[in-house]
Amino acid sequence: MDQQFEPVIGLEVHVELATRSKMFCGCSADYFGHKPNTDCCPVCLGLPGALPVPNRKAVEWCIMLGLALGCSIPEVSKFDRKHYFYPDLPKGYQISQYDQPLCIGGLLSIALPGGSAKPIRIRRVHMEEDTGKLLHETVDGRHVSLIDFNRSGVPLVEIVTEPDFCSVDEVDIYLKKLQEIVRYLGISNADMEKGSMRLEPSISMRKSQIPMTKSPKNPTSQDLKALPPYRVELKNINSFRFGRKALEYEIARQTEVLVRGEEPVQETRGWNEGKNMTVPQRHKEEANDYRYFPEPDIPPMQWRRSQISVLRSRIPELPDAKRSRFTKDYGLNAADAVRITERRQRADYFEEAVRVGRTLGAKAPVTPKQIANWLINRGIDTETVLPAELVKRIMEASEAVTVSDDDVDAAIQKAITDNPKAAADYKNGKEASLMFLMGQVRKQIAADPKLILTRLKELLANYSL
Amino acid sequence: MDTAYMTIEEARQKLRARTISSRELTGMCLARIRRYDGSLHAFLTVTEDEALSAADEADRRIAGGLDGPLLGIPVALKDLFTTKGIRTTAGSRIIGSYVPPFDATVVYKLKEAGAVIVGKTNEDAWGHGSSGENTDYEPTRNPYDTGRVPGGSSSGSAAAVASGMCLMATGTDTGSSVRLPAAYCNLVGLKPTYGRVSRYGIIPMASSFDTIGHITRTVRDNAMVLGVTAGHDPYDATTADVAVPAYVPKTTGTLKGVTIGLPKEYYGVEGMDPDVAKTIEDAVLVFKKLGAAVRQVSLPHTGAAMACYYILVPSEISSNLARFDGVRFGLGRDTFGPEAKRRIMLGTHTLSAGYYDAYYRKASKVRTLIRKDFADVFGTVDALLVPSSPTPPFRIGEKTADPLTMYLSDIFLCPMNIAGVPSLSVPAGFTRGLPVGMQLAGPQFSEPLLYKIGAAFEKETAYYNVHPEGF
Numbered sequence: 001m002d003q004q005f006e007p008v009i010g011l012e013v014h015v016e017l018a019t020r021s022k023m024f025c026g027c028s029a030d031y032f033g034h035k036p037n038t039d040c041c042p043v044c045l046g047l048p049g050a051l052p053v054p055n056r057k058a059v060e061w062c063i064m065l066g067l068a069l070g071c072s073i074p075e076v077s078k079f080d081r082k083h084y085f086y087p088d089l090p091k092g093y094q095i096s097q098y099d100q101p102l103c104i105g106g107l108l109s110i111a112l113p114g115g116s117a118k119p120i121r122i123r124r125v126h127m128e129e130d131t132g133k134l135l136h137e138t139v140d141g142r143h144v145s146l147i148d149f150n151r152s153g154v155p156l157v158e159i160v161t162e163p164d165f166c167s168v169d170e171v172d173i174y175l176k177k178l179q180e181i182v183r184y185l186g187i188s189n190a191d192m193e194k195g196s197m198r199l200e201p202s203i204s205m206r207k208s209q210i211p212m213t214k215s216p217k218n219p220t221s222q223d224l225k226a227l228p229p230y231r232v233e234l235k236n237i238n239s240f241r242f243g244r245k246a247l248e249y250e251i252a253r254q255t256e257v258l259v260r261g262e263e264p265v266q267e268t269r270g271w272n273e274g275k276n277m278t279v280p281q282r283h284k285e286e287a288n289d290y291r292y293f294p295e296p297d298i299p300p301m302q303w304r305r306s307q308i309s310v311l312r313s314r315i316p317e318l319p320d321a322k323r324s325r326f327t328k329d330y331g332l333n334a335a336d337a338v339r340i341t342e343r344r345q346r347a348d349y350f351e352e353a354v355r356v357g358r359t360l361g362a363k364a365p366v367t368p369k370q371i372a373n374w375l376i377n378r379g380i381d382t383e384t385v386l387p388a389e390l391v392k393r394i395m396e397a398s399e400a401v402t403v404s405d406d407d408v409d410a411a412i413q414k415a416i417t418d419n420p421k422a423a424a425d426y427k428n429g430k431e432a433s434l435m436f437l438m439g440q441v442r443k444q445i446a447a448d449p450k451l452i453l454t455r456l457k458e459l460l461a462n463y464s465l
Numbered sequence: 466m467d468t469a470y471m472t473i474e475e476a477r478q479k480l481r482a483r484t485i486s487s488r489e490l491t492g493m494c495l496a497r498i499r500r501y502d503g504s505l506h507a508f509l510t511v512t513e514d515e516a517l518s519a520a521d522e523a524d525r526r527i528a529g530g531l532d533g534p535l536l537g538i539p540v541a542l543k544d545l546f547t548t549k550g551i552r553t554t555a556g557s558r559i560i561g562s563y564v565p566p567f568d569a570t571v572v573y574k575l576k577e578a579g580a581v582i583v584g585k586t587n588e589d590a591w592g593h594g595s596s597g598e599n600t601d602y603e604p605t606r607n608p609y610d611t612g613r614v615p616g617g618s619s620s621g622s623a624a625a626v627a628s629g630m631c632l633m634a635t636g637t638d639t640g641s642s643v644r645l646p647a648a649y650c651n652l653v654g655l656k657p658t659y660g661r662v663s664r665y666g667i668i669p670m671a672s673s674f675d676t677i678g679h680i681t682r683t684v685r686d687n688a689m690v691l692g693v694t695a696g697h698d699p700y701d702a703t704t705a706d707v708a709v710p711a712y713v714p715k716t717t718g719t720l721k722g723v724t725i726g727l728p729k730e731y732y733g734v735e736g737m738d739p740d741v742a743k744t745i746e747d748a749v750l751v752f753k754k755l756g757a758a759v760r761q762v763s764l765p766h767t768g769a770a771m772a773c774y775y776i777l778v779p780s781e782i783s784s785n786l787a788r789f790d791g792v793r794f795g796l797g798r799d800t801f802g803p804e805a806k807r808r809i810m811l812g813t814h815t816l817s818a819g820y821y822d823a824y825y826r827k828a829s830k831v832r833t834l835i836r837k838d839f840a841d842v843f844g845t846v847d848a849l850l851v852p853s854s855p856t857p858p859f860r861i862g863e864k865t866a867d868p869l870t871m872y873l874s875d876i877f878l879c880p881m882n883i884a885g886v887p888s889l890s891v892p893a894g895f896t897r898g899l900p901v902g903m904q905l906a907g908p909q910f911s912e913p914l915l916y917k918i919g920a921a922f923e924k925e926t927a928y929y930n931v932h933p934e935g936f
Binding site for chain 1: 664668
């Protein structure tokens, strides 16, 4: 990249909420893999006369996410209609939020490589509904566009940042962190591949005015003034990988234009995975006038402080807090703490195992560090292996480690000497005697059974009648 | 008594006494539709088979000792009311073959109450109009003078009740659409409090103005129907969770202690027909005789009401009609009639970037002032009495050339929609052989009071006994 320019990136992230029902009707919000047009009703099909009734749970989850991102919750919020024509939008408008979103003005601190932290300002978090899905297929030899309305009306939360990102890495770190928080709250799978988390970055390039080594800790109004006079919106990004590729492509493309002494065009571009490039979709002149106005079918929402406090109290311990507690209370190093807390379910499993380890391993306690190591390095399936089972395995393994090979050999030798008949039977082909001898060894010593078996066979092979 | 002009109350008594069956009553209505609708054009769809089987079912229930507030009563629905399995056109061509898969909440409630639906009535397409002439089909005629309009937009509903084709018909009132046709056809029309009756399944015109009302011959009938349709609906977030009182018992009692206000802005205005003015003056005298106190009041922002209305309403219309894009059902947008196109263009303009503040936002502020006018005035009087229209029913074609003149037919009616307050239009008399209506407006949820005042006047004057000639 030309050192003369640096990227200015802002993000809009859409997260589909995992509520049972849709945003404005009682249809199932879980549409993944369902037969097209089976999860719909007059409301989400936009039939004339049908009316939206907001999903309380979705609104509460949106507020909880806002609170988790440090936003404040204005006392009054409302829904608005955003108009545009597209066949997958059955009402001709999307119910969204315009000038009074549920959550405003948050801050999310991301950890940069090298240990420093950078605050990313969250402009707003608001609630809206998803659209249907267009499928372009060939039916009876004809190219047709089909519409599946199962996704229509699924609750969507949009999280908008200020243009605070100066690199693709920062974007990556932010997205992973946002995904973690969403998953911790249990409000969405935030799975980009399945479309439950979607990314729309805006990117432009500006002359580097700040030394490259130091990013602004708290962007000032001076920085805002320095925003470039154009902006490119990127669409059709279906994975973290595509996001990275699209941004990198844009950085190179826009830099090239700027180096030529021209200014990139303000436009919307889409990532084309086949061509491995972004392609223009819509120019500034063609920009939609969404004609927002207050949604008259839904009364404005009013919040009391006590309601917000209740929602705040429902937010679980978030990854950052958990990490510092795990390093402090369990002596984990920072890297392990991060790995263990990537998913809330894994962190909970870890803590449960630690509790079990303290009681089961009262004589020789299993340490949190050991549990963390096993979880990180041995690919333990936390779905099938219960925490107590994991602790047992660790105990067995660690006991085995404390027994020396000589001790094992001595025990085997004793078992053979004490039971010459069994040894002879084995030599004569009686397999069952092997297990008998094995038991005799394990009575004497707690060691890895596999190791005992291997050595037992070897010693028996050398044993002469 | 002429069976064709029975009230719901009378019909219920006869049905329960088994002196008439619902099948006979329904058959009579259907026969009258067959006989007269070729000239009146009140109906877009007649549901003869469904009606007769519903009537038979009602008769079975009556025979079994069951009852329901409207059991066996033939009614008609404005074609904005979504009906499961029955074509619902909104008076438009664009969805002329749309058959909805669900019932509007009010339709469901009417069916539950035992009503027999004889058909869907004609209207100005989408509710856009004051005369019925904006229908994409044949305009409805006024039974009192078939050369004149029945008022709109619930034109077919009013003509159907006035000509004895049914005992009650539903309507929607966004700016006048129940009250004006009721006034022009010597009927009682209610525009309820906004949020009193569910809008679920009613094809919207302007969502924050739309109210779901009905047209009957008498005040008591009207109260009976509201008892069925009113109430909170979990499917409509704008319905109020306010208890539904028993309306019928409120239709009696003296007017002593009731203060009626005459807002000066509604009297002596330009374009006011002197005969209509005289009829209303006579009505005021009746109220005084009945013991009500009458005094002049003021609604200072009345002059801005029409401008406010014709900015906000088209804005919402342009949004509500956006879904008719011809993608999934219906015809293309070029099929919209001229009035719908006019309102879509107006509303699209007033919501556009760069114009929103000057139009939509400013009109919203005016709306707040008009609401406050009403709130203030109801601090000093119980109800308002104003003419329903400056003129008697006008001639077909008289106002179609100039949309603005047509809009001004609603000048006395749309402020109540801006304010969201209830208003009841009741027959005030006749002039030159044509019906004159007056409306009683009150604070939110004051329907019981409006019924009481209207019923007292009706008892004294009994204009509902005057039927159109030739029907």
